[in-house]
Amino acid sequence: MAIALARVLRLRGFGALFLLKGLIMKRLATAFAIATVLAFGMQAACAQTLKAVKDRGELLCGSNGQLAGFGMPDPQGNWTGFDVEFCRAIAAAIFNDPTKVKFLPLTAANRFTALQSGEIDVLSRNTTWTMSRDTSLGIDFAAVNYYDGQGFMVHKALKVSSALELNDAAVCVQQGTTTELNLADYFRSNHMSLKTVTFATADEAVKAYDTGRCDSYTTDSSGLYGVRVLLSNPNDNIVLPEIISKEPLSPVVRQGDDAWEDLVRWVHYAMVDAEELGVSKTNLDDQMKSTNPEIRRLLGVEGQFGEPLGLTNDWAYRIIKAVGNYGESFERTVGQGSPLKIARGLNALWTKGGLQYGLPVR
Amino acid sequence: MPIAAAGRPMADIARPSPRHAGRVRNLALQAALILIVGGLGCGAIYNAAQNLAHANIAHGFGFWNNTAGFDISQTLIEYSASTSTFGRAFWVGLLNTLLVSAIGIVLATILGFIIGIARLSRNWLVARLASGYVELIRNVPLLLQIMFWYNSVLKALPELRGSVALPFGGFLNNRGLFLPRPEFGARFDAVVIALSLGIIAAMALHVWARRRQERTGMRPRILWPALAVIVGLPVVAFIVFGFPLSFRNPDLGRFNVRGGLEILPEFAALLIALSVYTAAFIAEVVRAGVLAVPTGQTEAASALGLRSDWTLRLVVVPQAMRVIVPPLTSQYLNLIKNSSLAVAIGYPDLFQVFTGSVLNITGQAVEVVAITMAVYLMISLVTSALMNLYGRTIAIVER
Numbered sequence: 145m146a147i148a149l150a151r152v153l154r155l156r157g158f159g160a161l162f163l164l165k166g167l168i169m170k171r172l173a174t175a176f177a178i179a180t181v182l183a184f185g186m187q188a189a190c191a192q193t194l195k196a197v198k199d200r201g202e203l204l205c206g207s208n209g210q211l212a213g214f215g216m217p218d219p220q221g222n223w224t225g226f227d228v229e230f231c232r233a234i235a236a237a238i239f240n241d242p243t244k245v246k247f248l249p250l251t252a253a254n255r256f257t258a259l260q261s262g263e264i265d266v267l268s269r270n271t272t273w274t275m276s277r278d279t280s281l282g283i284d285f286a287a288v289n290y291y292d293g294q295g296f297m298v299h300k301a302l303k304v305s306s307a308l309e310l311n312d313a314a315v316c317v318q319q320g321t322t323t324e325l326n327l328a329d330y331f332r333s334n335h336m337s338l339k340t341v342t343f344a345t346a347d348e349a350v351k352a353y354d355t356g357r358c359d360s361y362t363t364d365s366s367g368l369y370g371v372r373v374l375l376s377n378p379n380d381n382i383v384l385p386e387i388i389s390k391e392p393l394s395p396v397v398r399q400g401d402d403a404w405e406d407l408v409r410w411v412h413y414a415m416v417d418a419e420e421l422g423v424s425k426t427n428l429d430d431q432m433k434s435t436n437p438e439i440r441r442l443l444g445v446e447g448q449f450g451e452p453l454g455l456t457n458d459w460a461y462r463i464i465k466a467v468g469n470y471g472e473s474f475e476r477t478v479g480q481g482s483p484l485k486i487a488r489g490l491n492a493l494w495t496k497g498g499l500q501y502g503l504p505v506r
Numbered sequence: 507m508p509i510a511a512a513g514r515p516m517a518d519i520a521r522p523s524p525r526h527a528g529r530v531r532n533l534a535l536q537a538a539l540i541l542i543v544g545g546l547g548c549g550a551i552y553n554a555a556q557n558l559a560h561a562n563i564a565h566g567f568g569f570w571n572n573t574a575g576f577d578i579s580q581t582l583i584e585y586s587a588s589t590s591t592f593g594r595a596f597w598v599g600l601l602n603t604l605l606v607s608a609i610g611i612v613l614a615t616i617l618g619f620i621i622g623i624a625r626l627s628r629n630w631l632v633a634r635l636a637s638g639y640v641e642l643i644r645n646v647p648l649l650l651q652i653m654f655w656y657n658s659v660l661k662a663l664p665e666l667r668g669s670v671a672l673p674f675g676g677f678l679n680n681r682g683l684f685l686p687r688p689e690f691g692a693r694f695d696a697v698v699i700a701l702s703l704g705i706i707a708a709m710a711l712h713v714w715a716r717r718r719q720e721r722t723g724m725r726p727r728i729l730w731p732a733l734a735v736i737v738g739l740p741v742v743a744f745i746v747f748g749f750p751l752s753f754r755n756p757d758l759g760r761f762n763v764r765g766g767l768e769i770l771p772e773f774a775a776l777l778i779a780l781s782v783y784t785a786a787f788i789a790e791v792v793r794a795g796v797l798a799v800p801t802g803q804t805e806a807a808s809a810l811g812l813r814s815d816w817t818l819r820l821v822v823v824p825q826a827m828r829v830i831v832p833p834l835t836s837q838y839l840n841l842i843k844n845s846s847l848a849v850a851i852g853y854p855d856l857f858q859v860f861t862g863s864v865l866n867i868t869g870q871a872v873e874v875v876a877i878t879m880a881v882y883l884m885i886s887l888v889t890s891a892l893m894n895l896y897g898r899t900i901a902i903v904e905r
Contacts, residue, residue, distance in 0.1 A: 253866045260563060260871070281869040282563035302761075313761040314681060319858070320866030325575045328587035339762060340577035341772070343852040344862055352852065355661045356680050357771070359761050399562045 193265055193397070193404035194238070194454045202244045205231035206264035209249025210347050212370040213478040213486070214270050223247045226477040227268040229467045230289060230395060233411050234266065236466035237459045251345050253320035256281050259398060266408055267396040270364060272322045285394040286408040289470075291490035291499050293387035294326050295365035297372065300380050302359060307386040311336040316349040316358035318342075323363050326389040350374070364391045369484045407453050414460040416502035417442055418469035420493055425468035428461065441505045449505055460505075470500060554872055569868040570596075576863050578854045580770055592864050599859030600881060606777055606855065607842045607885075613781035614841060615834075618788025625793050636789065643786035649847055651783055656775035656851040663771070666762070675755035676766070683769040684756040691750025700743035701736070708732040772853035776845065784841045788834060795830035796822065827900050835893035839886045846882075856881060 197203050207227050208215030215225040223245075232242035250258055250269055259267045260282055270292070273285040296307045296315075304310065307330075317324050319342045331338045341358055343349035350371050353361035361371065365387060372378045395412070397405050418424070421439050423431045431439055440446040443464075444457035451457060467473050471493075478486045492498025558565040570593040577587045582601040585594055624636035643651075661680055664670060669679040677684040711728050719725040744750070756766025799822050807817040846857035856878060865874040 253862050256866070256869055257871050260561065260869075277869070280562075280564035282558075282561040310761070312759055312764065319862045324577075324863065325867070328575060328577045332588050338577065339579060341579050341852055342577075342854065342858070342863065344849050344858065348850070348852065351657070355657075356665045357661065 193401045194407060197238060197265055201239075202246050203231060203235045203238065203266070204264045205234075205245050205247050206250045206255055206258050206267040206269055207231065207247050208269045209247075210345065211270065211367055212373055213482055213484040214366070214370060215247070215249075215268075224477065226290065226473065227270060227395075229473045229477060230268045230412070231266065233415060233463045233467045233473075234408060236462045237407070237411055237414075237455055240462045242466035251320070252318050253344060256283060256396075259283055259396060262398070265397075265404075270367065270393050271396055272364075272391045273394045274322060282399045283396050284399045284405050285396055286405055287412040288392040288394045288499075289412050290366065290393040292364040292366050292391040292393050294323055294362060294389040294391060295368050295387055296360045296362045296384045297353070297368045297381050298360045298384060299356070300382050304359075304384070307384045307388065308334060308336070310338070310360060312338070313359040314339040314341060314357070315360045315362055316341050316343065316353040317362055318346045318349045319344050321363070322389070322391065327362055330388045346371070364393070366478065366484075366486060369486055370478075373483050403454060407455070410453060411463060412470075413503045414442065414463055414505070415467075415470040415473065416493070416500050417505060418460065418464050419471040419500075420495070420502045423464060423469060424472055425464060428464055432461070438505070558872065564868070564870060565873065567873060569864075569870060569873075572868075574864070574867075576867070578859060579852075580773060580854055592868065595864055596856070596860050596877070599854060599856040602854055602859075603842075603845055603848075603856040604885070606773060606780065606845050606848070606853070610777055610780040610784065610841050610845065611838050613777070614784035614788055614837070617781060617785035618837075619792050621785060621789035622792025623796070625789060626796055640786045640789050643783055644790075648779065648783050648844055649850060652776060652779040652847055652850055655779045656771065660771040660775050666758070669758060669763075674753075677756055677758060677763055679763075680771065681762060682771050683774065684763040685767040685769070686753035686755045687765065687767040689752050689754055691747075691752070693747040693750040696747050697740045697743045697750070700739040704736040704739040707735040707739075711735070770853070772848070772851050775851055776848050776853045776855075780841055780844060783844070784837055787837050787840070791830055791833045791837060792826075794833075795826040798829045799825045824900060828897075828902070831893060831897040831900065835890050835897075838889055838893065842885055842889060843882060 205228075207223065208225070210216060211225070213225055215223065215227045218224050228247065231245045231247070235245045236242040238244075248258065248264055250264075250267070255267055255269055255271065256277070258264050267283075270290070271285075272292075273288060277283065278285055296310065298304050298310075310331075315327060315338055317327055317340055324340075324342065327338070327340065341349075341352060343352060346363065346367070350361060352358055354375050361368070363371070365383065368383050372381055372383070375381055395408055397408055417438075421431075421436065421442065423439060423442065428443075432443055432445060434440060434443075437446065441449060443461045444450055444459065448457055450459035453459065456462075468476070471488075474488065474491060475481045478484045479488065488496075488498060490499050492500065494501040555565060571591050573588070574590050574592050574595045575587055576595075578585060578595065578598050580602055581598045582605065583594075583598060584590075585598050621636045621639055624632050625640065627633045627636070663678060663680040666679050666681060669677045672678055672685075675686050711732050715726050715728045754765050756763045756768075803821050803825065804817055807821045808814070812820070845855055848855040849858045849862065852858070861874055861878050865871055868874065
């Protein structure tokens with residue numbers, strides 16, 4: 145709420161302050177929450193997420209809040225972005241209403257605690273799927289919905305054209321990210337030294353970079369484009385060509401509720417399948433009359449594919465009606481229809497040289 | 507008490523008195539309470555471990571020896587992202603917390619005493635300025651002040667290329683303050699030993715002077731001889747052992763300043779904010795302490811013919827200190843705990859490094875938060891124990 149207000153008032157500095165205060169409180173609060181729940185609570189009936197969501201009447205979605213194109217409230221206070229639309233798609237599948245979502249802005253550092261402690265139902269916040277997270281945090285990754293990689297942004301005035309020229313540079317980075325770890329690895333393996341300045345929130349790290357505290361800011365390259373549009377002079381900054389890591393971003397759920405994980409996973413694949421089959425928001429109602437059996441199964445005209453998920457059989461129809469297919473959502477939030485203008489690249493369909501590959505609804 | 511016991515008939519003593527019975531009951535109640543609290547604590551720990559295991563969340567303290575993999579901007583001990591462990595990162599963070607707290611306490615105390623005494627000044631302007639300082643600083647949230655010093659003051663410093671060159675080869679820019687780094691030669695320890703000897707000699711001189719005063723009533727002037735041994739001995743050692751100290755000047759590189767002693771803007775902002783903020787509270791503590799000494803004491807001292815500076819030193823300050831020390835301890839503890847607001851500006855203190863990076867990479871919130879709380883508790887307890895010890899040395903001695 146505070147952030148939304150700050151955005152409306154264009155008080156970015158104060159917005160960050162509110163958020164920081166909130167963050168410190170929140171970090172302690174979530175830590176206490178999880179400690180209390182774990183210490184005194186019985187194991188919550190965690191296999192009941194869908195039922196809990198239905199009873200509550202809304203989905204609790206942990207998202208970014210500060211990243212243009214992925215998760216951020218617009219000047220009117222409406223949450224928008226690629227990760228945000230994914231949660232809207234889940235809400236549409238369950239309630240046939242994409243607005244029945246409550247978004248919680250989370251930092252990189254408190255996102256997993258919020259999920260573990262049951263504060264949110266699903267984490268859709270540009271989160272990299274790594275082995276240690278998957279195996280030791282009590283969480284599961286549903287499906288890779290954005291293939292990303294880490295890059296660097298620098299001030300144009302430095303006249304740097306490659307990340308390999310950054311020896312001795314000061315680099316601003318957000319705490320608690322894979323980015324923080326990749327950064328150290330990359331400099332070490334290229335025998336360069338660096339001065340890392342670590343901030344708890346991306347906003348603070350970006351502000352420090354913008355004011356010249358650091359030579360470079362590093363995060364996932366999608367994030368760099370999202371950040372660049374918010375800088376004081378976007379054109380004075382360039383993104384270097386090197387991509388130094390693999391960052392498969394995925395929505396995350398708590399471990400132990402397989403039915404809920406299935407639901408989240410299939411929301412993603414329904415969107416990719418729809419794009420593969422040419423089903424879009426605009427031609428959806430025509431496609432209902434299609435004779436293609438794959439389309440008929442996806443849209444629930446034929447077969448019973450929604451009910452085993454605990455949904456209705458027109459679940460995918462609802463998703464596409466609300467947010468469109470994968471490509472539509474991508475282009476609208478981060479692609480050509482947005483200020484970010486990110487190319488599909490690895491996120492194009494497999495038939496077009498990318499990695500997005502829909503699984504069969506059968 | 508002894509009189510009452512002596513007057514009591516024998517039969518009464520043999521039977522447990524009602525007071526004695528009450529004591530047994532109290533002890534039993536207290537033992538039961540300890541058992542219940544302890545049982546709850548153990549149960550909570552056991553239950554947490556069970557629940558963590560059940561939720562497939564890693565638990566235990568095994569992470570301590572795993573490689574950290576992230577960098578820290580200010581390290582007082584050797585630390586490298588590729589080889590150091592999470593445990594090492596913990597120590598780095600703890601030392602950074604202790605550094606900013608220790609220097610902050612010294613600065614806040616000096617500033618606080620000056621402001622507090624200035625507030626009592628008979629000079630109208632000085633007193634008003636001091637009370638203006640106190641009212642302004644202690645009524646603005648500390649987090650806001652930290653952000654002010656960091657974002658408004660230190661970020662306004664010039665960029666690397668426009669660095670301000672300081673005398674003796676230092677630089678000042680928005681990356682920090684870079685000073686020549688002292689490099690100690692092999693025989694520098696001789697200078698340190700000479701300094702300690704000098705201090706011991708000065709203390710011996712002081713003891714001798716006091717004995718002499720007690721014996722003859724005349725106090726010999728020892729200020730100059732004492733200063734001469736404290737300063738003179740190290741200087742002599744320094745010359746004799748061939749100047750075992752050199753300075754390495756920082757060089758302006760393409761991106762950063764290399765070499766030299768580096769003071770990060772994050773550290774400076776946090777230190778300034780903590781010192782300035784806590785000084786306002788200490789000033790009030792000092793003012794209260796001085797005002798708590800009755801005017802009659804000063805009047806009695808001057809009636810005895812004591813000079814006014816002696817009155818201050820021998821009559822007012824010792825009595826004021828007894829009032830000042832306990833609340834001063836609280837202010838020190840506040841400063842230490844407030845240093846965790848470092849997280850707002852990216853100074854790598856214990857809270858930032860440990861409950862930030864380490865917690866997030868390991869995902870072990872319960873263990874990491876428990877360790878952090880225990881450490882802050884320990885620091886605070888040690889600080890207040892030291893202050894209590896000091897408080898005892900200045901307490902009233904009954905003769």
